[in-house]
Amino acid sequence: MQCCCEEKKGSSVRLSDARVDLGLLNEVLDHYREQEGSLVTVLQKAQEIYGFLPLAVMRHIADQMGVKPAKVFGVATFYTQFRFQPVGKYLILLCQGTACHVNGSERIETALCQELKIKAEETTGDGLFTLSNVACLGCCSLAPVMMINGQAYGPLTPDKAVSIVRDLAKKEKALAKEGSENEN
């Protein structure tokens, strides 16, 4: 017999052994080291700095805060906010709340996955987009809704969602072109 937790693909956490500059955390650690109960806040600040939580960062936090790495890992994996792999430049939070569900959020997900050629919780190869399903964004009267880097969009149709993402991709392409022309 197999444990039910094993059945679902992706439920085991993949950690990143990316090497990052741990010095960026010094200020945060100096501020919170003596403050009891600040582990969640430190992890949030660390994620703000690095965009995700590499293994080395979690070990460093454990070491500096005087707690076991298992505790840091346990707390970090408990909360859905924390990520262990880098995210794309645009983080798409696709709402899967009740109102969005009854108004067809699943079709939006299908359309976005097809457009970006990724599954939910994955990042596109060019590092531009990460698609993530979230519980509820609280914009229920605009259902179905998605939020990209803090900006909410709705009510969506599959076509509308795709065109929003395409516009962003186009914008990035233009920016990249401009950048390379400037270099020349």
Added chain:
Amino acid sequence: MKIRIGMGSCGIAAGALPVMDAAHEEAERLGLDIEIQSTGCIGMCHNEPLLDVVDDDGQVFTYGKVTPDQVGAILEGHSKGEVLPKALVHGGGVKNDFMDGQVRVALRNCGIIDPEKIDDYIERGGYQALARALNSLKPEQVIEEIKVSGLRGRGGAGFPTWFKWREARKNPGDIKYMVCNADEGDPGAFMDRSLLEGDPHSVLEGMAIGAFAIGAIEGIIYCRAEYPLAIRRLEIAIAQARGAGWLGENIKGSGFSFDIRVKQGAGAFVCGEETALLASLEGERGMPRLKPPFPAESGYWGRPTNINNVETFANVTWIVQNGGAAFAAMGTETSKGTKVFALAGKIKNGGLVEVPMGLTLRQVIFDIGGGIKGDRRFKAVQMGGPSGGCIPEALLETTVDYESITKTGAFMGSGGMVVMDETTCMVDIARFFLDFTQKESCGKCVQCRIGTKRMLEVLERICNGEGKSGDLELLEEMAVTINQGSLCNLGVSAPNPVLTTIRYFRDEYRAHIEEKRCPSHQCKALISYTIDPDKCKGCVLCARKCPVSCIKGEPKKPYTIVQEECIKCGNCLEVCPSKFNAVRVQ
């Protein structure tokens, strides 16, 4: 003349920013000296973006679904005393059942003041309640005022607020805490977001009043990270309140000191449960613990702590300002005052409404909410989020108060009402909620952790057309076990969505299990899309729109869907022109 533009998350999503830009440009172009104010959400989300014109007599004209190119005409018209009738949704003689049917207590300032300006709040009577408490009431008298009001916690359970405050006051301790639970996790509820975005000071003031009553020195607002705008506006409001002397040391010379900080949640539904919230505040995994001791006795860092919901605090401020009796004059015998509801789902006029307790569900959904989108048939309303249940059409006359809603098997919760029509499959809804609670179970209690997983498996099986006889009984049996074996309300109430749907929609379950049929055409394994060869004119629209290219044929001749390849996305049904109406789902 003054204009106001709704700049809540929902307004911005609907396009309020370009409307705001247009307002500034047009005012300058027309040479009008008008004040342009940004406000929070007034609740009429179905008409966003919203623009109010307040004329010199104080009369308000509300325009809905405003586009940037309409703004010039609206401003120019009003400068000559004319209105633009086609976009007018309220005021100027236009009746609006959505707004006119409301009594706004908690939401009194939402959509009216600029949430980033403390002076706007003060102009509307802000901080007078705190001044009254500090200058002329004793802490016990504040608690008495709340008792008279009959206010019950708006976060879900409906526990009397005064009782919690009295306990927290009674329990000894030099250091006590006042916590605001803004971890609004129920999918389908957004009143707390709207309040924090639209009127953050009323929540801060309510917290300060409560802190004075129980003797707390520090306040913490635990706000979910999914609400970035609410967090930003809270931070601004706290800084302004400190600057104006309404927070901090020795508030207005009263000798009472109290300050507030915001703590961002990290994404865990269970943290809405108060003991889990406290664990999370202490930097731990947000896992609930056994009560007693209640937080009033041993809460944050083991000290007496009181936890109330956002809406409760907004009510507290109103009650201390207007008197408990005025609040108690509204509502029913056991559920006093007003309640904010979030109307969403298949409803015509979605948004936030605040009504006195005791209206019927029909009044809220049909008279105020305008009924069902596309005039389809009402099927059920889901109340109480994942802890709640689905209330069927036959019970639409149920009055909205804590006891009556609980009797239906649902739950008042924080006030989310997700309306469902005939195209919503109730088995799928039960599966949806169990999927949610199963993912959000913290894992502490075996019955909740494994029980919800097993229930979800059964529901998935039924939705996939593999349901067996005895499945309903199995679900009901597991529901009892999970309910009895779980420590906190997440587990205790997790089976509710399943139990209520089985109770009211048993036939729909039977259709899935016995006939392998989904009457609402939602469960993909149980439906198929076909094209009626007599009606199809070969316009190719569906074939072009099919994401897996499984619709074959030649233009101008009937097309067919290759069933083995179809992913049942429904695009073909949607794009088939209504004059042909050739795509069938069964």
